Amino acid sequence: MKILITGANGQLGRELANQYKDIRGIDLILAGKLDLDITNLHSVYSFVNQKKPDVIINCAAFTAVDTCESQIDMAYKINAIGPKNLAIAANEIGAEIVQVSTDYVFDGNTDKSLTEFDLVNPQTVYGKTKLEGEILVKSHNPKHYIVRTAWLYGEGNNFVRTMINLSKTNTTIKVVNDQKGTPTSTVDLARVIIKLIEDKNYGLFHCTCKGECTWYEFTKEIFRLKGISTEVLPCTTDEFKRPAKRPKYSVLRNYMMELTCGDITRTWEEAIGEYLK
Template identity: 65%
Template sequence: MRILITGANGQLGRELTKQYRNENVELILTDVDNLDITKVDEVFNIMIEKRPDVVINCAAHTAVDKCEEDVENAYRINTIGPKNLAAAAFAIGAEIVQVSTDYVFDGEGNAPLTEFDRTNPQTVYGETKLQGEELVKSLNPRHYVVRTAWLYGDGNNFVKTMIKLGESGNEVKVVSDQVGSPTSTVDLANVIRDLIKNKNYGTFHATCKGMCSWFDFAQEIFRLKNMDVKLVPCTTEEFPRPAKRPKYSVLRNYSLELTTGDITRDWKESLKEYLATL
């Protein structure tokens, strides 16, 4: 099998590369330096030349606050890019994985969100990612739309930021009124590989099991690292940001439960494994 990965230098791209290198898979690794997914001619040219069986789109404009002012680029990367990839993949008979986000919801509820709940993005980032989902689904029936949240892996992320702040010796303030499910790239990559293996097309949520606030997440990081840090809870209002943060973004992996099974782990188990690798 031949797999093309976009955004291969990102956290998820690196984990997928690591996992697939242990299998009999030919990888075509791309990032912005050698493939501009917003340019339809570049996308079609590489598809025709390399003829992958599967395209995994990990490329995205993920700077949530910057998207609010950089609207045009957000649409180019998060909406037009997936459109180009889906159309080109369809033209050569390839499948496509589109990685998406909890930001497609409004974050106003108090029950885990399933794939069948109504979307209602409140930010440019969420809207552009949702439009990217819709175009992928409409242009290529062999699609896997995979929504995740609170992702960490090989790269800059919340876990590493907390450790750095904790080592500074200063008081650390963390938001305590936003709830979600911290998710390791290891678990997300496992789900993506399993979907492809089973040709389980459709829209899926893929986060680690369980839920916590950002404050709880930080507390567990410091506990597992045996770090004595003065951790102070604060509200979202104390940290105003250009893009609205969802207060409740717990995703239930319902479509996985109903089909091939949910293979993700509890978030604390995955975090413990991740910290052991740092």
Template identity: 75%
Template sequence: MKLLITGADGQLGRELTKQYNEIKDVELILTGISELDITDMEAVYEFVNNHKPEVIINCAAHTAVDKCEIDVDMAYKINTIGPKNLATAAYAIGAEIVQVSTDYVFDGERDIELTEFDEVNPKTVYGKTKLEGERVVSKLNPKHYIVRTAWLYGDGNNFVKTMIKLSETNKTLKVVNDQKGTPTSTVDLARVIISLVKNKNYGLFHCTCKGECTWYDLTKEIFKIKGIDTKVIPCTTDEFPRPAKRPEYSVLRNYMLELTTGDITRTWQEALKDYLENKES
């Protein structure tokens, strides 16, 4: 099987590459922005037609949530037009496409676990552009897998590493305690994506680790596992105003996985412990 992974140098791209390299009879085509600009329609068509992958996994995205509020055009180009180009190019050669999406497609204002059947209502440019990316992919290529995730960490820059780094120079840290979500390991997300593709389980899926916590809870757990004695102080979102509104409650339930091939994700605590003990120095 030949697979094209865009955004291969990002956290998820690296983990997918690692896991797919352990599977026999898989040929990977790895691209970053220097190899393939997904916003360039002609370049995408030419690249896909030349390499003819059977599956395209789009990990490329404009994930700087606050910058999306400022540069709206670029956000739409990367998060909507890019997936459109990939989906149509894939369709032209009969290939499948995986589009990675986000909890930001919801408003985060309801204190309930969100399933794939709940109404979307993005409040940010990032969320709106990612939702439109979902829509164009689903409309333009029937062989699609749309996978929403949240609070992702893996091999690369992420919240977990940032907190550990800050603890090295701070005796106390203020961390937001009024936003709830689910920290998700790229290991679990990659496993699910690989399983969906293997089983040709097309459609829309949520994929996060199990359980929920706040950023404050997450930081406390990180420091507990690592034996860090920096004091963590809970604070409100209002104390750290940002250009883009953050969802107050964006816990995703992997309902479609439960109903189809089964939910193989771990609890967020188990996945985090594995990451910190085996992936971190």
């Protein structure tokens, strides 16, 4: 099987490549933004027709949530038009497509975990563009896997490494304690994507680790595991004014996995423990 991974230099792209290298019969095509401009339809057609992958996993995205608010056109080009182009090109050669999406498609105004059957209502440019990416992929390629995740960390720049770096130069750190979600390891997300493709289990799926916490609670656990003595102080979202609104509660339930193939993700505590080793 030939698999094209776009956004291959990002956290998820790297983890997918790492896991696929141990699977026999897989021919990987790794494309970073310098190798393929997913926003250019003709470039995508040419690249996909030349490489002829069986599956395209689109890990490319404009994920700078606050920057999206001011760079709206670029956000739509990368998060909506890019997936559309890949879906069309994949459909032309009979290939499948995986589109990675986000908890930001919801408004976060709830107190229950969100399933794939709950109504979406994005409140930010980032959320709106990622939702359009979902819609366009669905409409242009029936062989699609749309996988929503949240609070992702892996090999690269992420919240975990930011907090550890801050602890080196600060005796106290303030962290938001009124936003709840689920920290998710790229290891778990990659495993799920690989399984969905193996099973040809098309459709919309949520994929986060199990459980929930606030950013404050997450940081406390990171520091506990690393033996870091920096004091973590809880604060509110209002104390950190940012251009993009953050969801107050965006815990995703992996309901479609539960109903179809079984939820193979770990608890967030187990996953972060392994990551920090």
